[in-house]
Amino acid sequence: MYEFQLSNLLPSLFQKGVITLFAYGQTGSGKTFTVNSVTQDACVELFKLAPSGTQFYMSFFEIYGGKASDLLNGKKKLAIQEDANSRIQVVGLEEKLAIDA
Numbered sequence: 001m002y003e004f005q006l007s008n009l010l011p012s013l014f015q016k017g018v019i020t021l022f023a024y025g026q027t028g029s030g031k032t033f034t035v036n037s038v039t040q041d042a043c044v045e046l047f048k049l050a051p052s053g054t055q056f057y058m059s060f061f062e063i064y065g066g067k068a069s070d071l072l073n074g075k076k077k078l079a080i081q082e083d084a085n086s087r088i089q090v091v092g093l094e095e096k097l098a099i100d101a
Contacts, residue, residue: 002041056098
């Protein structure tokens with residue numbers, strides 16, 4: 001999935017692009033496993049592509065049963081809203097600094 005769907009999108013992040021990975025499916029179908037693997041591959045590649053000193057911030061949330069939860073902040077409940085510019089905002093979503101490991 002990473003090679004065919006995501007890898008070609010990564011350079012757009014350096015031109016103020018946004019990438020959203022959306023996993024949808026039945027409980028137990030492997031979404032979490034797939035997203036974790038794809039995210040790991042993307043992070044490794046981003047650190048290779050980035051100019052020295054670049055910082056990356058990441059956030060992860062899930063929508064389950066019509067409710068949004070922050071996966072990096074103890075499943076804190078989130079509000080999803082549309083702003084005045086018709087862009088979707090996830091209110092209260094925590095962003096964490098990604099580090100090169």
